[in-house]
Amino acid sequence: MARPNEEVEALLQEYADLLAISGGDAFKQRAYERAARAIGGYPQDVSKLDAKALKGIPGVGKSIADKIAEYLSTGHVAAIDETRSTVPPGVRELMTIPTLGPKRAMTLYRELDVASVDDLVTAVHEDRLGRLKGFGPKAADNILHGVELMRAAGGRILLGEALRIAEETVSGLVAATGVERCEYAGSVRRMKETIGDIDVLVAARDEDAEAIMRAFTELPGTAEIIVHGRKKTSVRTAKGLQIDLRVLPPVSWGAGLQYFTGSQPHNIRTRSIAVRKGLKLSEYGIFDTETGEQLHAGTEEEVYGRLDLPWIPPTLREDRGEVDAALRGELPDLVTQDDIRGDLHTHTDLTDGLATLEQMAEAAAARGYAYYAVTDHAPELRMQRMTSEKMLAQRDRVRALADRYGRRLRLLHGTELNIDPEGEVDWPADFLAGFDVCVASVHSHFGLDRAAQTRRLIRAAENPHVNIIGHPTTRKLGKRAGIDVDLDAFFAACARTGTAVEVNGHPERLDLRDEHILLARRHGVRFAIDSDAHAVSELDNLRFGVATAQRGWLTADEVINTWPLTRLRKFLRGPGRR
Template identity: 70%
Template sequence: MARPNEEVEALLNEYADLLAITGGDAFKARAYEKAARAVGGYHTDISRLDGKGLREIPGVGKSIADKVEEYLRTGHMKTVDERRAAIPGGVRELITIPTLGPKKAMLLYEELGISSIDALVGAIEQDRLRDLKGFGRKTQDNILHGVELMQQAGDRILLSAATDIAEETVTALREATGCDPRRCVYAGSLRRMRETIGDIDILVASEEPAAVMDAFIALPHTAEVIAHGEKKTSVRTVKGLQLDLRVLPPDSWGAGLQYFTGSQAHNIRTREIAVRKGLKLSEYGLFHAKSGRRKAAGTEEEIYAALGLPWIPPTLREDRGEVAAGLRGELPDLVTEADLRGDLHTHTDLTDGLSSLADMVAAAAGRGYTYYAVTDHAPKLYMQRMTDEKILRQREELRALAARHRKLRLLHGTELNIDPDGEVDWPGEFLADFDLCVASIHSHFTLDRTAQTRRLIRACENPYINIIGHPTTRQIGRRPPIDADLDAVFEACARTGTALEINSHPHRLDLNDEHILRAKHYGAVFAIDSDAHSTTHLAHTRYGVGTAQRGWLTPDDVINTWTWQRLKAFLSRKRRG
């Protein structure tokens, strides 16, 4: 079952969308979005809280708390129901298209009666939007690209959501009769840390498969049993996600784990090596082709060693040269979450964060970091209402907190907005007093390729900008990346000593793995940041690290694995010229 927190998060986000569609107060809509994030990430099951407890959640005031209480009590939120009734369902469907906002969706309905995605695509193909203000050819092309993104995503879910349900399932199964808790894991694309996941593969080693299968189908999130057998059972959860459980003989565990982790292309490479050695590789083991005698099966390490390979980390198993690198003894020593010494892009409730400065610093200290940067938004992101006075007061507060956290070096930074011409919010003399600056694109996503490339390169050349935040601006399944010559941007970052961010937020994972591989070729360095807007978001770095591993990064490639002395030298080098 979905946690009440997630149900209420979805409802509050929907209400914010409904407000936007009907032309409601933009700040009110923003408040509901902020409350939704806070509820979704809250550490306690909100169904156990009373009104006072709900109001202790950051961003949840009395009005929102009352609505949440109403939903928890009745299963409905009257204000949402009323707004839904006033807006055709098709219009709500339209705003799920990346690049199409609520105002444009309502205009399409009012002017042309378009109330479905299929109807919109048909109208574009028939050129019915040509006389509609704000729907020029570029906008129509962007809409079609947004629809394509949705279709590509299909029923796939974000890495973080898949991880949550997989870990919940594995934890429950480890208590089941007949399950070896040391050999109960998730595999497939989730183990390889793909950014979106289709089905989740769970593997268990057991001599009692029937007992494990029965425990699996009895889990609370099961809505439908698709197939139930001795070797494989498949269920569909209440959210429509398919989970496949495979029970392996204990003596085949390593072979099965290697096989079901994939990818298919990687497995083809390993089977080719096996064939050349007169062997046969399957989920049950590595066998001599002629005699059928088993050569290896118990662990993945045994399987790879018998093929003349070192163990290959799952995040590399995409047939991108990892097998050849293994044969040459040239696999990278991949960066891990334990290597991170700090986080260089985070927010507080001074702008759009949910947690106070003191709470964010305490949470960073609790993670054992050596250094930690607070980088709230700059003034040109107008909704955040930042001023010079506010940011300077925060700096003083941070300096005071430093006296209480002597083991944690606190850095005062900011996330700047990159204008269409590459300029940023504050002049150089003001930026000089920040410890570091992240610069990101937050607007004008549809500029042409030349303009987007130029603005990013100009930002790289700014001596006060240390990191380019979420460089392509994409949001998975929601917003496509900007059109820019990324190779030129990567070269500029390497030339100017500007790090590229791997934004760990599960909706972003930006840069993605393929971009990381390309950027590394130019000699660029990277920062794996959480972009945390609450204390719970600091843990998102696990997804950024997984993405970095898929991009073959080592600790030396990532600036926030470096010692403070080395990082400090990097941050100051640009300013010295």
């Protein structure tokens, strides 16, 4: 069962989508999107708030608060039901295709009677899209690519949502009678960007297994029991996510956690090493092949130690060379959250954020950051209505606020610039020189060809005032594929110019992704791990950025926002940058 905040978030986002489909006011649509994000990230249960408290949530005005209250009391919102009835279900299915927007979905329904994804694929193959205005020569290829992305995603969910569910499940089980240890495993523990199902392990005596399984099936959120046994029980949540619980004897804990965490190729490598050492390694334990004796391996460290290997961090267990590196004693000392000294890409309510400058700065201080940058959008992203005057006024506020924090937190005034199709960015050089840090990102013209996309990114990296290229491929998981760009050429340019490349921690982005980080490292690129936070709660996105960086084998020294402020400032102003 979804939490009230999630239910309301989904409802408001649905209404925003319905407004887009039906051609409603664009500002109203964005207002509901903003309110949906605010509700989803709000720390308190909205079902416990009165009307005044609801209106105190950033982005929630009287009209939206009234709809929330109506939904919480009746389970329906009349205005949303009415709008929903005007949009055919098939159109909403079409909207799940990443490369197809709401208005084009409605056009396809009205003009070609396309009411499902299968109908759309048929229409493309029959070459019927060309007769429609707004569907150019590349439309068919883009749509088919979007359908592939949608189908590839299947029932997978984003890491952020999966991790929340996994942590709630573990939290709900640790208090159960007989539970000695409990941890999530599988792809969630490896922090993969999308998750198909969740594995949870418990160490307990056999006589306690039945009570533990019963406690598991009674956890909030369980919609269906798929399998119920003493050693394994599987349930499905209301959103269709499968959670598998396995109860292991304490003596098997280390082997079970290692087995159920590692990818299949990683586990094949470790089992092969075990065989060469006269051992058998499985989820049940590690055994002497000749005598059949089970060797003590209560922890993962003991399991790897039996194989003469150091403990391998879960985020590396993908068989990308980590076992060979461990054998050579060359595993990287991975960057951690504790290494991060500050966040260099965040937003406030001056543009599309949900919190004030003061609220974001206070949250950064509470996290113990040494420095913190606010980087609101620049004017070329016109929907944000930024002006030079507004940005200079914010700079004055940042400087005044900086005096309040002193050495406890150094506030940096920055901006997120827009990279246009030619690689130019907002504002002239003399204006850009006044910022402490400039992030430059692509926000439009995603359909340019490979050569054009590569040129625009390289030109932005060559701009002496651009310090970081934000979310470089622009992808949004399950919604938008990344732009087509020659990453080798782009990374080479960033290494040459001293421009950092961002690992964006927003769970919908995780951009750069792990494979791209591995490629960029070979060019000697520097990185920034940022939250891209638009609300106080989204500062926690940094954990996903760090996990993605670990999957890309990054060390702390390769990440500029692990550096002391003096070193960071030197990088931001250094040779080739100014």
